[in-house]
Amino acid sequence: MAIKKNKFDKIINIRNKKASHEFEFVDTFVAGLMLTGTEIKSIREGKVSLTEAYCYFRRGELFIKQMHIAPYSMAASYNHDAVRERKLLLNKKELDKLETKFSEKGLSIIPVRIFINDKGLAKIEIALAKGKKLHDKRQDIKEKDVKRELDRMKF
Structure with a gap:
C-alpha cells in the first residue's frame, strides 16, 4: 500500500525570538493573514522576518506592519512589495477583546510566530x-542559566 503524501508536508514555523526576551505575554491569538500574489510562496520557502513587526488597529480592523516577506525568486514582474501592511483575520469577538485590552496603557500587540x-x-x-x-x-x-546548569548536572 502506497503512503499518501500531503502537498503541505514541509513544516514552516518561523518564530520571533526577540519577542519573548523583550515582552511578557498576557494573551495569545491565532489569526489568518490576507496575502497577495507570491507572498504565500515566499512564506513556504521560509523567507519571512518578524523582528520589527507590530500590530495596530485602524477602523476596527487589525493590521500588521513592518513584517518582511522577501520577494519570490521565481516571479517575473508580478512580485509583491516586501514590507507592506497586511490585514489580520480574526473573529469579531476576538477583535473586540483585543481592542479593549490594547487601549490600556503599556500593552502592545506583537507577532510571535508564523506557520502553515x-x-x-x-x-x-x-x-x-x-x-x-x-x-x-x-x-x-x-x-535560564540555572535551568541549563541543572540539566547539565543530570547527564
Whole structure:
C-alpha cells in the first residue's frame, strides 16, 4: 500500500525570538493573514522576518506592519512589495477583546510566530504583551542559566 503524501508536508514555523526576551505575554491569538500574489510562496520557502513587526488597529480592523516577506525568486514582474501592511483575520469577538485590552496603557500587540496549518493556509500567532523592564530581563536570563546548569548536572 502506497503512503499518501500531503502537498503541505514541509513544516514552516518561523518564530520571533526577540519577542519573548523583550515582552511578557498576557494573551495569545491565532489569526489568518490576507496575502497577495507570491507572498504565500515566499512564506513556504521560509523567507519571512518578524523582528520589527507590530500590530495596530485602524477602523476596527487589525493590521500588521513592518513584517518582511522577501520577494519570490521565481516571479517575473508580478512580485509583491516586501514590507507592506497586511490585514489580520480574526473573529469579531476576538477583535473586540483585543481592542479593549490594547487601549490600556503599556500593552502592545506583537507577532510571535508564523506557520502553515494543516490546510495549507498561512497563520500568524500574535500576543498581547507588556514590555519588560531591565531587571525582569536579567531575572529571566538568570533563571535560564540555572535551568541549563541543572540539566547539565543530570547527564
